[in-house]
Every structure is written in C-alpha cells, then in structure tokens.
Amino acid sequence: xxxxxxxxxxxxxxxxxxxxxxxxxxxxxxxxxxxxxxxxxxxxxxxxxxxxxxxxxxxxxxxxxxxxxxxxxxxxxxxxxxxxxxxxxxxxxxxxxxxxxxxxxxxxxxxxxxxxxxxxxxxxxxxxxxxxxxxxxxxxxxxxxxxxxxxxxxxxxxxxxxxxxxxxxxxxxxxxxxxxxxxxxxxxxxxxxxxxxxxxxxxxxxxxxxxxxxxxxxxxxxxxxxxxxxxxxxxxxxxxxxxxxxxxxxxxxxxx
Numbered sequence: 001x002x003x004x005x006x007x008x009x010x011x012x013x014x015x016x017x018x019x020x021x022x023x024x025x026x027x028x029x030x031x032x033x034x035x036x037x038x039x040x041x042x043x044x045x046x047x048x049x050x051x052x053x054x055x056x057x058x059x060x061x062x063x064x065x066x067x068x069x070x071x072x073x074x075x076x077x078x079x080x081x082x083x084x085x086x087x088x089x090x091x092x093x094x095x096x097x098x099x100x101x102x103x104x105x106x107x108x109x110x111x112x113x114x115x116x117x118x119x120x121x122x123x124x125x126x127x128x129x130x131x132x133x134x135x136x137x138x139x140x141x142x143x144x145x146x147x148x149x150x151x152x153x154x155x156x157x158x159x160x161x162x163x164x165x166x167x168x169x170x171x172x173x174x175x176x177x178x179x180x181x182x183x184x185x186x187x188x189x190x191x192x193x194x195x196x197x198x199x200x201x202x203x204x205x206x207x208x209x210x211x212x213x214x215x216x217x218x219x220x221x222x223x224x225x226x227x228x229x230x231x232x233x234x235x236x237x238x239x240x241x242x243x244x245x246x247x248x249x250x251x252x253x254x255x256x
Contacts, residue, residue, distance in 0.1 A: 007037045008207055012214020014245050015049070018109075019056045019215065020063075020222025022238045023181030024245070025159040025189070026053040026215050028109060032249050034207065044203045047196030051203075052211040053189035056219035057182040063223035064179025071172070071180045074140040078162070079184040081144025083191060089149040110246025112160055116239030120232060121167045121174040131171070139170050159185055174234055175227060182223075 011033040018024030030049035034040040040048075064070045131139075143165045150161060159181055166177035197203070222241075226234055 004038060004207060005210060007033055008210035009214050012052070012211055013218050014248070015052060015211075015215045016056055016218025016220075017222045017241050018245055019053065019159075019182060019185075020060050020219040020224075021178070021226055021234075021241050022112075023057075023060075023159050023163050023178045023185060024109065024242065025185060026050070026056060026211075027189075028159075029245060029249065030211055030215070034211075038207070040204070040207075043196065043200050047193060047200060048203050048208050048211055050189045050193035050196060051208060052215040054186060054193055055212060056215040057186040057189055059216060060219050060223040061179060061183040061186055063220065063227060064175065064182065067175070067179075067227040069173075069175040069179040069227060070183055071176055072183065074136050075180045075183045077137050078140040078144035078147075078180075079187055081141050082148035082162075082184060082188060085145045085148030086188070087148075092149070107246070107250070109160055109242050110250065112164060113239045113242025113244070113246055116174075116235050116242065118239075120235035120239075121177070136170075143170060174231060174238065178226065178238075 011030040014029040014033075015024075015026035018029055019026055027046055027049035030052055031042070031045045034045040034048060035042055061070060065072075143162075147161045147165065162181045162184060163177055166172040166180060167174060170177075172180065226237070229237065
C-alpha cells in the first residue's frame, strides 16, 4: 500500500506540473509509472491517467480562463477537429500492421522542453490581432485535424502537439496557448477515460483516487504560479518541467 501511495504521489506531481505549466497530458507521466512500478496492465494504466487528466485539465483551464488566458471560440473548433480526426487516425492505424510509436510523446516532451529553454515564446496577445477571425478559425480547424489524426494513429502526444502548434504556428502567447490546450484536453481526456472504462471496466479505485487527487492538487499549484509569472520565467519553468519529465520517463522505460 505504501508503494502504491508513493508511486501515485510521484506520478501526480509530474502529471500535475506538466498539465498546469504546459498543458501536457497526464497519460505521458502516469501510465509508464503505473505500468513500470506497480505492474498495471497498459490499458488500465492509460484509463487511470486519462481520468486523472480530466479534473486537472479542467481546474487548470478555469485558472487560465480567470486570468484571461483562454481562447474558447477557437479552442472549441480545434477540439471538435481533434476528437473527429482521432477516430480517423485510429482507423488508419488499424490498416497498418505493426506500426507503433510508443515513445513518441516522451521524446517530444523532452525536445519541446529544450526548445522552451533555448528559444522562449515571447509573443504577446497583440500578435494575433492582425489575423482575421475567419483565418484564426481555419487555422484552428486544420491544426486540430492534424493533431487528432496523429494522436489516433500513434496513440499519444496530443497535449504537446497542441502546445507546439498554438505557439509555433498559430502565434499564441505561451499562457493563452497552455490555457487553450488544457481546455481542449479536458474534453478529450474525458472522452478517452469514459471509453476506456466502458471497454475495460473500472480500474483499481484506490489508485484512481490517489492519482486524481495528487494530479489535481499539483495542476492547480502550477496553473496559479504560471498565470502570475512573467513570460521569461514561465518559459523557463515550462522548459525545465518538460525536459525533466521527458528525460525521467525515458530513463524509467529503458532501465526499469
């Protein structure tokens, strides 16, 4: 029991900080830890991780929204495209035998962390003022289609890809990008969690409760800090969190 609490606590810290700071999916942290250290079946571990992601993303989105760092209109467009094309990507993946990219999101997390440290996102909210609402909506739709398809095809990486597209392609400032990302992840995680539990049954309730509570707490802490921090500090915090999480999970997957 002590081992389970410690593992869930450590997983909750990593997942919560990743969600609150960078809109990262909890599945990228919680799943490998439950599988590696507690011997959970992969399907059950992903279900717990997605369930943990729902409240953590929701409270993070609320915190960012309260500070005006959330684009709901374009976020809804992107979310619809992500959910739809995740199904398309899953169907396409079923036609390609032995195609697996299990380490995709982990490597992406590590590289994206280095990117935020080396090349901070310093765009301001004015950067998108010259872009027409119609163009913003089209950009969100196309980006959501790409993210959804890749998520469905390789099974991971949604939060990181959304953050990369929102900052690097769509020109969002970092806080608004993270806020919009966690807003979308709230609904995608809920959809994934419900489907996992409907297909695979209820997971270990004790572990589920612990992961949900720990992830929720640390996501709230990270989101509150992020909305008060300057752009420079936030970029460094996001970069350090992502780099450490990515490196840690790679080490766990390789040596344990």
